[in-house]
Amino acid sequence: MIIHALAFYLFAAIAVASGFMVIAARNPVHSVLFLILAFFNAAGLFVLMGAEFLAMILVIVYVGAVAVLFLFVVMMLDINFVELRQGFLQYLPIGGLIGFILLVELLLVLGGWASVPHVASSGALPIPPPEQVTNTHALGHVLYTKYVYLFQGSGLILLVAMIGAIVLTLRHRPGVRRQDIAVQTYRRRDEAVEVKKVEPRQGI
Amino acid sequence: MTFASLAPVYPELWLAVAAMALLLLGVFRGEGSTRLVSWLGVAALVVTLVLVRAQPAESQSAFGGMFLADGFARFAKLLILIGSGFAIVQSLGYIKYNRMDRFEYPVLILLASVGMMMMVSANDLMSLYLGLELQSLSLYVLAAFKRDSERATEAGLKYFVLGALSSGMLLYGSSLIYGFTGSTGFVQIAEAVKASGSHASIGLIVGIVFLSAGLAFKVSAVPFHMWVPDVYEGAPTPVTAFFAVAPKIAAVALFCRAMLSPFGDIAADWQQIIIVISALSMLLGAFAAIAQNNIKRLMAYSSIGHVGYALVGLAAGTEEGVRGILIYLAIYLAMNVGTFACILSMRHRDSLVEGVSDLAGLAKTHPFMAFLLAGFMFSLAGVPPLAGFFGKFYIFMAAINAKLYALAVLGMLSSVVSAYYYLRIVKIMYFDEADEPLSKPLRTELGAVMGITGLFTLLFFVYPAPLLAAAQAAAKTLFP
Numbered sequence: 001m002i003i004h005a006l007a008f009y010l011f012a013a014i015a016v017a018s019g020f021m022v023i024a025a026r027n028p029v030h031s032v033l034f035l036i037l038a039f040f041n042a043a044g045l046f047v048l049m050g051a052e053f054l055a056m057i058l059v060i061v062y063v064g065a066v067a068v069l070f071l072f073v074v075m076m077l078d079i080n081f082v083e084l085r086q087g088f089l090q091y092l093p094i095g096g097l098i099g100f101i102l103l104v105e106l107l108l109v110l111g112g113w114a115s116v117p118h119v120a121s122s123g124a125l126p127i128p129p130p131e132q133v134t135n136t137h138a139l140g141h142v143l144y145t146k147y148v149y150l151f152q153g154s155g156l157i158l159l160v161a162m163i164g165a166i167v168l169t170l171r172h173r174p175g176v177r178r179q180d181i182a183v184q185t186y187r188r189r190d191e192a193v194e195v196k197k198v199e200p201r202q203g204i
Numbered sequence: 205m206t207f208a209s210l211a212p213v214y215p216e217l218w219l220a221v222a223a224m225a226l227l228l229l230g231v232f233r234g235e236g237s238t239r240l241v242s243w244l245g246v247a248a249l250v251v252t253l254v255l256v257r258a259q260p261a262e263s264q265s266a267f268g269g270m271f272l273a274d275g276f277a278r279f280a281k282l283l284i285l286i287g288s289g290f291a292i293v294q295s296l297g298y299i300k301y302n303r304m305d306r307f308e309y310p311v312l313i314l315l316a317s318v319g320m321m322m323m324v325s326a327n328d329l330m331s332l333y334l335g336l337e338l339q340s341l342s343l344y345v346l347a348a349f350k351r352d353s354e355r356a357t358e359a360g361l362k363y364f365v366l367g368a369l370s371s372g373m374l375l376y377g378s379s380l381i382y383g384f385t386g387s388t389g390f391v392q393i394a395e396a397v398k399a400s401g402s403h404a405s406i407g408l409i410v411g412i413v414f415l416s417a418g419l420a421f422k423v424s425a426v427p428f429h430m431w432v433p434d435v436y437e438g439a440p441t442p443v444t445a446f447f448a449v450a451p452k453i454a455a456v457a458l459f460c461r462a463m464l465s466p467f468g469d470i471a472a473d474w475q476q477i478i479i480v481i482s483a484l485s486m487l488l489g490a491f492a493a494i495a496q497n498n499i500k501r502l503m504a505y506s507s508i509g510h511v512g513y514a515l516v517g518l519a520a521g522t523e524e525g526v527r528g529i530l531i532y533l534a535i536y537l538a539m540n541v542g543t544f545a546c547i548l549s550m551r552h553r554d555s556l557v558e559g560v561s562d563l564a565g566l567a568k569t570h571p572f573m574a575f576l577l578a579g580f581m582f583s584l585a586g587v588p589p590l591a592g593f594f595g596k597f598y599i600f601m602a603a604i605n606a607k608l609y610a611l612a613v614l615g616m617l618s619s620v621v622s623a624y625y626y627l628r629i630v631k632i633m634y635f636d637e638a639d640e641p642l643s644k645p646l647r648t649e650l651g652a653v654m655g656i657t658g659l660f661t662l663l664f665f666v667y668p669a670p671l672l673a674a675a676q677a678a679a680k681t682l683f684p
Contacts, residue, residue, distance in 0.1 A: 109380075109407050149213075149267035153322065153334035156220060157341060160315050163227070164345035167308045 008048055015041035028074045036067045053135035212264040212273035215255040215281065216321050222248035223314035230307030238305040242292050245310035249289040249317065256281050263681055265327065269389050272327035279530055279678035280324040280457035283537055287450030288317040290541045290653055294548055295442030297647045298556070304350045304440065312349075313446065316342035320454035324461070329378040329388040332462060336374070336422065339451060340367050346446070347439040359438025366421070366431045374418025380411030381466075393466035404470045412467060412474050419462060422455040425515060426484035429508050436504035441556065444500055445544030448507050453533045456514050460526055463518060464682055471521045478519040483614050485512025490618035493625050499547055499560050502625060503540075506584060509622055510536055516615055517599045520606035523683045528598035530675035535595040535664065539583050542657030545650045546577040552640055560629060565638030573646060576658040578630045583661045585623040591664035 018037040025031045039062045046055035133141075143151055210217065226248070230241045256278055263274035292310050299305040319338030326332035344367060348360025382388050384407040385396035397404060404412075421428040436444045467474060489509015496502040514532050517525035549570075550557050567574040583592035596619060603612040664671075 109410055146268055149270050150330055150334055153331070153338065156315065156318065157334065157338050159224070160312070160338060160341045160345070163308055163312065163315075164341065167306065167312075167345060168348055168351050 004048065008045070011041045011044040011048070014038075015045070028079075029071065032067060032070045032074055035070070036063050039063050039067065051135055053139060210266060212259070212266045213271060215252045215259075216318055216325075218255055219248060219252045219314060219321070220318045222251075223311050223318065226314065227308070227311045230311065233307075235306065238299065238307045238309065239296065241307040242296055242310040245314050246289050246292050248314060249285050249292075252317075253282060253285045253289075256285070261677075267331075269391060270328040270331045271322075271325050273325055275678040275681035276457070276461065276526075276530075277321075277325045279674060280453060280533075281321050283453050283533055284317060284320045284324070284450045287453060287537050287541065288313055288320075288446070290657075291442065291446035291450065293649050294445055294541070294545055294653055296649060298440065298442045298548055302350065302440065302556075306349075309346070309349060312342045312346050316346070317450065320450060323454050324457045326458065326461070327390045327465070329382065329390075329393075332458065333371075333375065333378065336458070337371065339454065340371070340422075343367075343447065343451060346443045347435060349443060350440045353440075355438040356440055359435045362431055362438075363435045370418045370421030370428065372418075373414050373421070377411045377414025377416075377418060380407055381415065384408040384411060390461075390466040394468065397467060398469050404467075404473050409473055413477065415462065416459075416474065416477050419455065419459045420481050423452060423459055423511050423515075424508055425481045425511050426488045426508065427481070429485070429488065432508055433501045433504040436507075437498055437501045441500065441544070441548055441558070444503070445541070445548065448503060448544065449537055449540050452507065452511065453537060456511065456518075456529065456533060459515075460518055460529060461682065464521065464526070468521075468683075475519055475521055478515055479608070479611055482512050482515035482519050483611060485509060485515065486615050486618040487512075490621035493622065496625070497560050499550075499558050499563075499629075502560065503543065503547070506622070506626075507540070509618065510584075513596060513599055513615060513619070516603050516608070516611055519611060520602045520608060522602060522606050523679050524605055525599075525602040526679035526682055527672075527675045528595075528602040530678055531598050531671060532595040534671055534675070535583075535591045535661075538657045538660040538664075539580050539592055542576065542654055542661060543580045543584070545653040545657070546573055546580070549573060549646055549650050549654075560632060561636075563629060563633050564636035566633040569638075570646065572651075573654065574633045576654050578633065579658055579662050581626040581629050585626040586619045587623070589665040591661045594664060594668060 015038050018034040018041065021034040022031045022038065025034060039058060043055040043058045046052070046058065222245075226241050226244055229244070230237050233240070259273060259278060261275065263272060265272045292313055295309070299309055316339050319335050319340075319342060322331060322335030323339060324335075326335050344360055344364040347363050348357045350356040378388070381393065384405055385393045387393055387396060397408070417428065424432045436447065439447065463474060463478070464471075485508050489505050489507075489512055493502050493505035493509070496505060510532075514529050514536070517527075517529035517532065519525070520528075547558065548556075550562060552562070563577075566577070579590065583590035586592045586596045596615070600612045600615055603609075603615070
């Protein structure tokens, strides 16, 4: 139990610290690397809670795809982040004020929390004990039965995103050399090789 | 689950599969196939229309109550399908001459229609959001479809950023509603609201406020209207014509369902929000359009005003109000499609023009088009006996019966103000001399669209009974 608690505090502390470093680091590449560290620690927290599937997805999707994409963007776009951050102190008072007001509002809302009777029983699905069924199994079980409509709907949205990306960026440039294996193999010797008679000391 | 239990979803299934098949057809046939894909897309929409009409009259739900095909949804779906079909037909000429005739264009309109149909059938916060995103994402791409034009890409990007913001607000509201009622299904939320007595908890109200802010953005009601004039002006004209009709109808219908179906019992708690945004939209639509010289910008402000009128019916919160909204939307569809068909025919030699003053002398060069455009303008202003008058009439009658006298008076005053800029267009067409008259002959399909919508607008008062009866039956299903 003590190891469990120690691991929790270790992961949580590193996650919070690296989250802070994401916005505090001077070098944007360092920011993204700290973001990756935060993702790894959040995955560790998921493992501690017994949500191993979410932990792996977090690592694969966020670290493997999203964060690497961020790194590419940060490295390819030449943005001067120091310049972007120049007005920071100037906007700090008003930003802080708005943040404070939002915090107070949230506290007021949560202070007035009164959940509806039988809220526990009206939940979407009963949760089986984790010993009986693995995460992956449980998710798959509801995702492809009860929530198949939402699953397919998300599929359509991703299709639109794909069409959109192609429509807005793909350009057919004329004169681009592409490999065409059939043409290559059908070439005959006399098309490809030209024999020239070179006179001495003349060049071609 | 058997295949027969999917019966309520057949129209959406068919349209989604048809869109994907047309996408494949376009990919294999290459760039020259836009015209074919467009007409096949119109055919797919017509088949969907038949499938929607063929559904039995009673309400059916599917997927554990997430999807609801009732009379209200079916009425809205018919309007959406008609609007999308007209949008494809209208754009055929434009996309050809402006070198944006890629086959993805009709496919994206079809996918947006699927999203809109999912929206109006949503009976759960999750399916609501999915439908909304499917529709919005297609619209963002369409707005930026003319990718070499700086204004179009700016419009697309602006729409995308602000749309993402509004989706965030909507999701935040949904999460609060889920947290305070313990469910995302509209039926279960309604039960939970009923169980907690006449007064909702403050958390639930905050959730409703955020939800309605997100939806108000999608219907472009004041104060969430900032994007509309810029996007309408920047996007290619046929895309603007599409934006102004089908997505707006879907969003207003979704707004009605998302407010009335789960929160009908605490109407007093959210009615004031609707009253305020409706009054502001009517006023802004009336006054801000006066100074506009670009006809697309003018139509943008006009559409903000019309959303304000439609929301008066929602503010009433009664069956009569919803009936008024449905009638209003049907008439709005005809007037706007017709007006945009006229705008799409405005050209000097080869380039399309969009200034209001370019319409000068239209009555001499194109008397047929000028007559119809004058009819649409009178109808948009709400002059009897044209169709637009009846739309406003039923809305304001519902407001007066719900004792919202101030809102009804405000609506009438603002429609008087808005008559100024509608009638100014008529004056320019008939009495001003043109420097350079609009030259090109009318395209056949635009003329046909103008003719159909013009006939509806001009002659609605002769035989309004079928529309009234259909709207009445549709509104009834929202109030069990």
